[in-house]
Amino acid sequence: MRNAFLRAALGALLLATLLPASPDAQTIADRYRATTDRIIAAALSDSAAYDRVALLTDKFGHRLSGSASLEQALDWIVDEMRRDGLANVRGEPVLVPRWVRGSESAELVEPRRVKLHMLGLGGSVATPPDGITAPVLVVTSFDELTARGDEARGKIVLFDVPFTNYGATVQYRSRGPVEAAKLGAVAVLIRSVASNSMQNPHTGATRYDTAVTRIPAAALGVEDAAMLHRMHARGERVVVTLKMEATTHPDAMSRNVVAELVGREKPEEIVVLGGHIDSWDVGQGAMDDAGGSVAAWEVLRVLKRLGLQPRRTIRVVLWTNEENGLRGATAYRDAHAAEIPRHMLAMESDGGVFAPEGFSVAGTADAVAMVTGLATLLESIGATRIAAGGAGADVGPLTAAGVPGLGLDVDGTRYFWYHHSEADTMDKLDPREVAQCVAAMAVMAYVVAEMPETIPRRAPR
Amino acid sequence: MRNAFLRAALGALLLATLLPASPDAQTIADRYRATTDRIIAAALSDSAAYDRVALLTDKFGHRLSGSASLEQALDWIVDEMRRDGLANVRGEPVLVPRWVRGSESAELVEPRRVKLHMLGLGGSVATPPDGITAPVLVVTSFDELTARGDEARGKIVLFDVPFTNYGATVQYRSRGPVEAAKLGAVAVLIRSVASNSMQNPHTGATRYDTAVTRIPAAALGVEDAAMLHRMHARGERVVVTLKMEATTHPDAMSRNVVAELVGREKPEEIVVLGGHIDSWDVGQGAMDDAGGSVAAWEVLRVLKRLGLQPRRTIRVVLWTNEENGLRGATAYRDAHAAEIPRHMLAMESDGGVFAPEGFSVAGTADAVAMVTGLATLLESIGATRIAAGGAGADVGPLTAAGVPGLGLDVDGTRYFWYHHSEADTMDKLDPREVAQCVAAMAVMAYVVAEMPETIPRRAPR
Numbered sequence: 001m002r003n004a005f006l007r008a009a010l011g012a013l014l015l016a017t018l019l020p021a022s023p024d025a026q027t028i029a030d031r032y033r034a035t036t037d038r039i040i041a042a043a044l045s046d047s048a049a050y051d052r053v054a055l056l057t058d059k060f061g062h063r064l065s066g067s068a069s070l071e072q073a074l075d076w077i078v079d080e081m082r083r084d085g086l087a088n089v090r091g092e093p094v095l096v097p098r099w100v101r102g103s104e105s106a107e108l109v110e111p112r113r114v115k116l117h118m119l120g121l122g123g124s125v126a127t128p129p130d131g132i133t134a135p136v137l138v139v140t141s142f143d144e145l146t147a148r149g150d151e152a153r154g155k156i157v158l159f160d161v162p163f164t165n166y167g168a169t170v171q172y173r174s175r176g177p178v179e180a181a182k183l184g185a186v187a188v189l190i191r192s193v194a195s196n197s198m199q200n201p202h203t204g205a206t207r208y209d210t211a212v213t214r215i216p217a218a219a220l221g222v223e224d225a226a227m228l229h230r231m232h233a234r235g236e237r238v239v240v241t242l243k244m245e246a247t248t249h250p251d252a253m254s255r256n257v258v259a260e261l262v263g264r265e266k267p268e269e270i271v272v273l274g275g276h277i278d279s280w281d282v283g284q285g286a287m288d289d290a291g292g293s294v295a296a297w298e299v300l301r302v303l304k305r306l307g308l309q310p311r312r313t314i315r316v317v318l319w320t321n322e323e324n325g326l327r328g329a330t331a332y333r334d335a336h337a338a339e340i341p342r343h344m345l346a347m348e349s350d351g352g353v354f355a356p357e358g359f360s361v362a363g364t365a366d367a368v369a370m371v372t373g374l375a376t377l378l379e380s381i382g383a384t385r386i387a388a389g390g391a392g393a394d395v396g397p398l399t400a401a402g403v404p405g406l407g408l409d410v411d412g413t414r415y416f417w418y419h420h421s422e423a424d425t426m427d428k429l430d431p432r433e434v435a436q437c438v439a440a441m442a443v444m445a446y447v448v449a450e451m452p453e454t455i456p457r458r459a460p461r
Numbered sequence: 462m463r464n465a466f467l468r469a470a471l472g473a474l475l476l477a478t479l480l481p482a483s484p485d486a487q488t489i490a491d492r493y494r495a496t497t498d499r500i501i502a503a504a505l506s507d508s509a510a511y512d513r514v515a516l517l518t519d520k521f522g523h524r525l526s527g528s529a530s531l532e533q534a535l536d537w538i539v540d541e542m543r544r545d546g547l548a549n550v551r552g553e554p555v556l557v558p559r560w561v562r563g564s565e566s567a568e569l570v571e572p573r574r575v576k577l578h579m580l581g582l583g584g585s586v587a588t589p590p591d592g593i594t595a596p597v598l599v600v601t602s603f604d605e606l607t608a609r610g611d612e613a614r615g616k617i618v619l620f621d622v623p624f625t626n627y628g629a630t631v632q633y634r635s636r637g638p639v640e641a642a643k644l645g646a647v648a649v650l651i652r653s654v655a656s657n658s659m660q661n662p663h664t665g666a667t668r669y670d671t672a673v674t675r676i677p678a679a680a681l682g683v684e685d686a687a688m689l690h691r692m693h694a695r696g697e698r699v700v701v702t703l704k705m706e707a708t709t710h711p712d713a714m715s716r717n718v719v720a721e722l723v724g725r726e727k728p729e730e731i732v733v734l735g736g737h738i739d740s741w742d743v744g745q746g747a748m749d750d751a752g753g754s755v756a757a758w759e760v761l762r763v764l765k766r767l768g769l770q771p772r773r774t775i776r777v778v779l780w781t782n783e784e785n786g787l788r789g790a791t792a793y794r795d796a797h798a799a800e801i802p803r804h805m806l807a808m809e810s811d812g813g814v815f816a817p818e819g820f821s822v823a824g825t826a827d828a829v830a831m832v833t834g835l836a837t838l839l840e841s842i843g844a845t846r847i848a849a850g851g852a853g854a855d856v857g858p859l860t861a862a863g864v865p866g867l868g869l870d871v872d873g874t875r876y877f878w879y880h881h882s883e884a885d886t887m888d889k890l891d892p893r894e895v896a897q898c899v900a901a902m903a904v905m906a907y908v909v910a911e912m913p914e915t916i917p918r919r920a921p922r
Contacts, residue, residue: 199661199886
């Protein structure tokens with residue numbers, strides 16, 4: 001709170017210094033308040049967004065890159081967008097990786113036989129058909145692995161690392177297999193990257209290094225990892241059999257789905273917003289990120305319903321392959337390279353469509369200050385907290401090219417309870433909160449597409 | 462709080478009227494405060510209780526009646542109790558039901574194929590080997606089932622009933638199969654009886670009626686039940702294949718494990734306390750009820766360590782077969798029928814060994830008043846909330862016979878997140894809270910075994 005205040009104050013000061021001719025952002029906001037109040041009321045007037053997320057995720061389930069369910073969902077979305085009367089509805093081709101989980105299991109065989117709750121990590125190689133049976137070495141950090149390096153050879157290394165924050169803890173999912181393989185480990189298990197657990201393991205992408213042997217890797221339920229750790233700490237011999245049939249196939253064709261509300265005066269200038277339509281191959285991918293995808297899509301429907309056609313084009317993109325490749329985001333950047341200087345804003349929702357709290361701004365201090373002013377329009381839904389930060393993975397290639405970025409920030413209390421697990425399902429979302437997310441994005445998209453001013457850009461990286 | 466106060470005031474009044482020669486309970490408590498403070502300090506001085514629950518549940522896992530793991534756990538407990546130097550350690554024979562889950566699955570086959578998260582209900586009959594494939598009728602109450610009775614024939618009835626409280630919601634697990642079978646349903650599914658969910662289905666006992674066809678019954682994850690309900694509400698045809706191999710075998714031999722601290726003056730008078738050592742066949746049965754069993758057992762170890770030998774005998778009983786028969790509780794009552802008039806208190810912990818808050822008293826208003834006074838000894842651990850109520854299933858046959866009963870009340874916030882599911886595991890418990898439960902039970906057991914006064918009894922039912 002205090003930081004946000006300081007940032008806002010500093011931003012206002014910079015605006016006053018550097019942009020003396022421009023009305024301040026609060027004044028800009030005030031111009032549109034009557035309209036944005038109508039937008040908010042319209043977004044909150046029904047549960048259309050929630051119902052559409054439910055229909056999509058119930059109808060097609062999870063949607064991993066390369067799967068039939070993803071492509072069927074995309075077909076349906078294109079049809080629905082056309083039925084909504086949106087403009088320039090199309091799929092833009094993207095080649096995506098195709099990793100297929102196959103059958104998989106992990107069993108504790110010593111000191112007693114127990115079927116473990118596991119999910120192979122995305123991109124993992126398979127085990128031999130009979131599996132890998134080996135003693136387990138439990139460590140709680142890369143440092144401990146290094147210290148016990150001579151014990152790792154021939155073992156299954158279990159990283160039982162308590163969740164602190166995603167950025168820190170996910171390192172064990174990403175780098176664990178490489179670091180363990182360097183020391184001669186035969187497979188890797190990780191405690192699921194999760195802030196709460198009911199024996200629901202959490203998958204997610206892992207990485208290999210061409211110079212290091214690729215060893216199979218899987219996540220265990222937090223509970224099972226803790227049990228193996230307790231057994232290990234008692235000095236018991238802990239032996240696990242890991243079986244995974246995971247396969248990587250040739251790249252498959254997918255699409256970014258694009259739809260527009262064409263601008264009335266400057267149609268060539270673009271406010272882009274979206275979420276990623278692919279998901280991991282578990283649960284319904286409802287929170288991550290059907291919710292963000294549909295919320296962005298609903299922004300166009302709400303504006304259209306109100307008969308609002310802003311000065312610039314608002315473009316929705318449902319990016320494909322965020323989870324295990326980011327190919328949709330890079331394909332969009334490449335296909336639209338010439339247009340990037342005319343992208344005035346890139347907005348993303350990929351933190352779950354829970355109660356919105358504000359936005360992270362990928363941009364200059366001036367940009368933060370301007371967004372802080374515009375966000376006063378969101379007071380009625382409590383989404384006014386603006387901070388400098390990343391805007392999201394799919395808009396990353398755009399913000400790196402200088403486009404101001406906004407990432408929707410929400411109440412993240414339970415996000416890592418469900419993330420990448422069977423528990424990422426529709427019932428975790430609330431119709432009112434989803435509608436509030438639509439409202440927050442709709443207001444920002446509308447105002448930035450309508451105002452004569454633009455959000456300051458930064459130099460391309 | 463207000464009710465507790467009124468009850469206490471009324472109790473004190475009754476004491477003053479009916480038991481004029483007896484010092485009031487607060488005065489009794491004050492006599493033992495120095496000793497009970499030592500007991501509390503000793504219980505809180507280490508994590509012995511938690512460590513023992515962990516060792517037990519890691520070593521043997523879950524412990525359903527009739528299983529090898531239950532009997533192996535009992536062997537180990539008897540050995541450990543003897544190593545602890547407890548008196549009269551023994552197993553008292555109990556014939557228990559033996560229901561074996563076998564392989565089981567549920568799959569949504571229309572409108573799309575999805576493997577559902579399910580657990581057969583305890584005691585359920587099997588399906589035919591190829592399973593039962595039928596359309597699903599979703600209802601949210603027995604009333605709705607009645608209203609739609611003519612739609613149930615040939616269907617799988619899904620009771621998608623939101624959790625309100627256990628007593629109300631568990632009716633659908635207990636009676637659902639009978640009520641649906643009366644209307645010609647071929648199987649029953651229920652939304653798991655759970656106050657939160659991460660696709661962890663919750664099992665538990667169901668009941669049949671000899672006059673009604675026995676149909677298979679299973680619980681779905683809350684998430685899956687909600688999805689089927691949404692599909693059904695959209696007017697889609699919802700078809701499920703349920704396969705269950707559940708079998709009921711002849712009764713098997715099990716044991717109540719008993720151990721004592723023999724009283725120094727009135728060894729024939731008994732304070733009994735315990736938990737149930739059996740569990741459902743999922744998770745570790747850590748919270749339900751290895752924790753309560755071990756906490757009771759630890760009471761003896763703490764008192765022994767302090768060299769305390771109260772006037773009366775304190776007897777620990779780890780009851781078998783609470784979950785699907787209550788045979789341990791009835792066998793104990795029958796084997797000890799002659800002793801029941803000399804049971805001065807029966808205390809149970811079966812609500813999870815979370816932070817203790819007080820006790821429920823099964824007994825007269827006088828008994829409630831006396832326990833309220835004694836509970837002032839538990840102020841330092843915050844376990845002073847005393848209310849009239851049930852004391853627990855395993856002490857039920859004793860309290861019905863007039864023995865004053867105490868049920869340990871704890872912070873139950875998360876109990877029905879984990880109950881009867883794979884998530885009832887060791888990591889859900891906290892060493893400090895488990896030790897506080899030991900302290901609360903140890904103080905009550907010690908004072909009631911030591912004080913010359915007795916808790917008033919009620920007339921046998």
